[in-house]
Amino acid sequence: MDWLFLDLNSFFASVEQQLQPELRGRPVAVVPVDTDATCAIAASHEAKKFGIKTGTNIGEARRRCPELITVLANHDQYVEFHHKVLDEIDRHFPVHSICSIDEMACKLDAPRRRLDAAVDLAKHIKRGLRERVGECITCSIGLAPNRFLGKVASDMQKPDGLVVLRADELPGRLLELELRDLPGIGRRIEPRLHACGIHTMKELWDAEREVLHRAWGGVCGDRFWHALHGGPTEDDQPVEKRTVGHSHVLAPELRTPPQAGIVARRLLLKAASRLRRMKYRATHLHLSVRAEEGPRFESQAKFEPVCDSIALARVLAELWQRVMKQARWQRVKKVSVTLFGLEAGSLPKQMELFPSLIDEETRARREQLSRILDKINQKRGRDSVVIGFTPDTVRTFSGTKIAFTRIPDREEFRE
Numbered sequence: 001m002d003w004l005f006l007d008l009n010s011f012f013a014s015v016e017q018q019l020q021p022e023l024r025g026r027p028v029a030v031v032p033v034d035t036d037a038t039c040a041i042a043a044s045h046e047a048k049k050f051g052i053k054t055g056t057n058i059g060e061a062r063r064r065c066p067e068l069i070t071v072l073a074n075h076d077q078y079v080e081f082h083h084k085v086l087d088e089i090d091r092h093f094p095v096h097s098i099c100s101i102d103e104m105a106c107k108l109d110a111p112r113r114r115l116d117a118a119v120d121l122a123k124h125i126k127r128g129l130r131e132r133v134g135e136c137i138t139c140s141i142g143l144a145p146n147r148f149l150g151k152v153a154s155d156m157q158k159p160d161g162l163v164v165l166r167a168d169e170l171p172g173r174l175l176e177l178e179l180r181d182l183p184g185i186g187r188r189i190e191p192r193l194h195a196c197g198i199h200t201m202k203e204l205w206d207a208e209r210e211v212l213h214r215a216w217g218g219v220c221g222d223r224f225w226h227a228l229h230g231g232p233t234e235d236d237q238p239v240e241k242r243t244v245g246h247s248h249v250l251a252p253e254l255r256t257p258p259q260a261g262i263v264a265r266r267l268l269l270k271a272a273s274r275l276r277r278m279k280y281r282a283t284h285l286h287l288s289v290r291a292e293e294g295p296r297f298e299s300q301a302k303f304e305p306v307c308d309s310i311a312l313a314r315v316l317a318e319l320w321q322r323v324m325k326q327a328r329w330q331r332v333k334k335v336s337v338t339l340f341g342l343e344a345g346s347l348p349k350q351m352e353l354f355p356s357l358i359d360e361e362t363r364a365r366r367e368q369l370s371r372i373l374d375k376i377n378q379k380r381g382r383d384s385v386v387i388g389f390t391p392d393t394v395r396t397f398s399g400t401k402i403a404f405t406r407i408p409d410r411e412e413f414r415e
Helices: 011-019 058-064 075-092 115-133 147-155 172-176 189-195 201-206 209-216 219-228 257-277 309-326 360-380 410-414
Strands: 003-008 028-031 069-072 097-100 103-107 139-144 162-164 243-249 280-291 296-306 332-340
Touching (some): 003 115, 103 147, 115 139, 147 219, 296 309
Antiparallel strands (some): 003 139, 097 103
């Protein structure tokens, strides 16, 4: 065994049941807003028995399970429990990679690659989570020759499972699965596999590497073939940070251009605060707007490396005018703001966006002001001090959310 892959079971819903004992043993769906028109972002084990899962419409979920309890998402609590889980795993063995808010992987050393030692480690981690993090916090663990197969194994027995896939026994239990059970095979890839004559796991296992190369249309197929057959994968190389950004689907009352513009500014200020905390400066700002009835409009600007909120807000104001003219000032459904072209380095060497409009002393004061605003919001709470609008204007959307591709830092819940 080279890898231990851990998948927390119904994580968001389990955290809610841990925090609220009255929810234990009852069907629970975690939701972003309190309406039957929304979808579940997590479901408890009890709710899953009714076919309720992530993405299920709440109105439909209530028809399937009239006793369903909906709970508004507490993303800050999920991040706190995420770190508690990491701390507990580290008591037993170092975490090699964090795959998502509820998935972690450990690359085992020589003493723990023996099957009995790996299984013993998995059992100790499971017991530690129950005893030190919470009795509702369970996990499924997969032991396998690579991280990909570890994840596959962790999905094979839920909740609270422990599945071993040994290299010398492959394909073994993999043949029990459907194609869509494997990470990387979704609604777009499955028809391509069918076109190559692959409809079952046996056919997938027996397929030549070149066939999967053709199905995926490139080297991703080769990588999938190697991962499936227990070979080393390239998933664990450190990733350099390339962008910092936020997006938001607007509530109907915020979709007029003036209100949407305030949302865009708030998203930018949040991204700028993250930029400073990470000790980066940006050289590009991209703004994307999706109209309520129509296509997406976008524009971007390039500038000397900057990180202060005031300078970036001035650039955004120009981009907003440009994009909204393209959109003919329609109502806005979604706004996305992205800073990229990131450069690491000491903040005091920042260059001015508009050299002719400001002197060195003013520039230094403005940068210092941005950092002071960050400190105030960290100490006093999110939106204690903002630039260009009143906090009440953005109260409905300015909270931090957990995305599939990124786990927020604790500080973000106060930015």
